[in-house]
Amino acid sequence: MDYLKLNLWEIKEKLESKEITSEELVKLCFQRIKETKELNALISTCEEMALKQAKLIDEKRSKNEKVGILAGIPIIIKDNINIEGTKTTCASKFLENYQSIYTATCVQKLIDAGAVIVGKANMDEFAMGSSNETSYFGVVHNPVDTDYVPGGSSGGSASAVASYQGFSALGTDTGGSIREPASFCGVVGLKPTYGRVSRYGVVAFASSLDQVGPITRSVKDSAIMLQVLAGRDENDMTSSNTEIPNYLKAIDFDVKNLKIGIAKQFFNDQLNSEVKEKISHTIDILVKNGAQTVDLDLPSFAPALSVYYIISSAEAASNLARFDGVKYGRRAEKFSDIVDLYFKSRTQGFGKEVKRRIMLGNYVLSSGYFDAYYNKAKKVQKVIKKEFDDAFKKCDILICPTTANPAFKIGEKSNDHLAMYLTDIFTVPINIAGLPAMSMPCGKNKDGLPIGLQLVAPMFNESVIFKTGSFIEKALEGEKDV
């Protein structure tokens, strides 16, 4: 049996029944990591730390001591999340050698639940990008077809999970950075409700939009991961103390009377016909099983992209100002004075895309432009939220594509920034509204590239995503068998 190819919930059972030890599993995992090195999914690994944790878990198990729900399971963390004693590079030259001095709350929760952290995933520099081509550590390849991008910014996380280097990986999602790569690599990516998972220790891109979430190979795995990650953190004032339901209980394979909202904006002319076909087919399956569709209008769905680039760039410009070469990270070698030190360190340390966003952000915040851009964007954000609120008065869940097209080839869009930014047109509005959403596979195109379907739920109702997603997963699995 290839243990590495099992789902997280399946390997959890194997470990619990002691069919395999965590140490054995972790060793297999590192073997796999070495075999898949050419994908460039990981920036660093932590083999020593991982084996230590695995042995500790095995020891506890052998003594029948209580272990956490992720005990002994290898997991990968995106490289913009701090783990004390490891490098946290954000895939930037600026932080190439930065060692974390503390551990992010989300990672601590995983460790406390017994997870074994095996490595840090490659990503777009400071999570800015949709193809994982902006990484200082090089592009990541899509395991489905290595000529293609894995998506971004959590491209390393998605590529690693799709290539069985771990059972789950944490990603971060500011405008689609978990869902888009999950869609491109054919895995499940969840962006929880803003505030559901602590951001403490997650290197900020756009604080009001960033959210940590799991990438997994099944919907049930996603539910297990969120169960561990969710919750109020005293170190993050924006984290919510909304009650955490038992997510596994939501998985009941029953979609009778489920009201599925479909906005006319979801199926526009730019939508790839194969994507359209697969999404429609999935909706048909749900309807056949008792769900109903509700037609909706979300006029501000498209303008959300502009709102996103204003708000996220403004916050990013401020968040990334701390990388000044004074305290840590890259410092230019030759400089004449303090201003020159800032100038040279930042010029040398940041890549083009990051610089583009910083300039854009400072521009929209600058005196004379603030009202025209930032303030107006905040106003439109309110309108977008309201449209979603109204939509959820009429339905339980929204279904739309994750991206208009499947994965594109490496290099295909790297010089066409607008085309690149348009990749996120279906994911960005969700962050602007703070809603939870999941991308899951719903088929492949004629070239065998995965197509992602996006489930969007009301605030803090990840349960309905797991309920619907697991049903779709099972139904599509059943079709394959026929």
Added chain:
Amino acid sequence: MYKMVIGLEVHSELKTKTKCFCGCKNEFGSIPNTHCCPVCTGMPGALPVLNQKAVEYAIRAGLAVNCRINEYSVFERKNYFYPDLPKAYQISQLEYPLCVGGEVEIETNGVKKTIHLDRIHLEEDACKLIHKDYGTLVDYNRGGVPLIEIVSKPDIASAEEAVAYLKKLRSILLYIGVSDCKMQEGSLRCDVNLSLHKEGEPLGTRTEMKNLNSFRAVQRAIEYEAKRQQEELEKGNKIIQETRRFDDVTGKTYSMRTKEDAQDYRYFPDPDLIPIEVTKEYIEEIRSSLPRMAKQRAEEYISKLGLTEKDAMLLTEERSVADYFEEVLKDCNNPKFVCNWILGEVFKKMNATESEDIKVSAKNMAKILNMYNSGEIGQSVARKLLDEVWDTDKDPAQIVEEQGLKQINDEKGLEAIIQKIIDDNPKAVAEIKAGNQKIMAFFVGQAMKATSGKANPKMVNELVNKLVK
């Protein structure tokens, strides 16, 4: 004739136990970089968590100067690069400050005036830069300490008013216990905005002088800058809107940067912090916990204790002094006497020793005053005792006992001593008899000297008078 238009921005560090946005200790004078963490050093991924105590203290300050407290206020990021600012932005407030309006009453040369406030907002302090010959060092201990900025309206018209306003603010902040207000430690700092104009004409262009850290510096900076601006205007030159640095050594101000190269701080609401929302009940709870303030105490001292207005004002200027006065009164119920002693001897001692506190417990002070008041000791011994117990806070009664300092009230004994002095100084006696009454003081002095100051001075005077004649 030019008139000065002055507005002050006063920064006061709040003496909360921990910093404004993390759990690090808020403590002055510790070993550099011992009170810091990922949050206050601006490590990637760290997030601020608001210290509720800082909000409470800022509201206390606002209420003490009659501000309106905003039930909704917002933290914003003030973005700029400087090595003392690890995140490259300062968490501050702009559009929605915690407190708005308010006023402070001052008195200069017997004239009362109200200085209106624009706002008080809460923010974090920057780190401290220490400049050495080999480079500049950063001490992160101060980074993130809660600070209130009290912004006055341009109601101040002279250096004296500015200093009076600053002293009054300091007194109020000390009364309510939210800040140490130690200017030399930087827990109270002041920026001065100043412009000149002629009566009836529009306001002139202002200059700003930053980080003045003593009353004297404020006074001198204003005087110098007003003179400089006047000379410029008289020469027909325009005043340039700029930030100027006051040099304590030369007493002059120097241009630092003009408006053209002024920074664009790109303020925007901090997405890591949620807005501060306080209820009316909470505000009222803080209001009811405010102590009796200077004005109220002074009124009581005048009406209930019979002190003069001047004495009452002096006693209540600082809460520590007023508290001390009330404490001494508990054991020595003679308000006028205690007041005179504190305003006279104690203040003199504080000045002489350059101490900010009264370094004798109220209990021991009362003991000295009671002994003096009952005639058990004389004035010179009382003064001597004050010197002895200052800092040490020894029991004054014990010192009197040990050193035999009790006043000599024994008439027979004193008579013998004085008679001996008279016998030894026939020349002086002759002079008195010739009409030179001033020589009397010589005999009194000799008698005191012979008794090491312990003789009852009143008795000595009478005896000298009697025996010489």
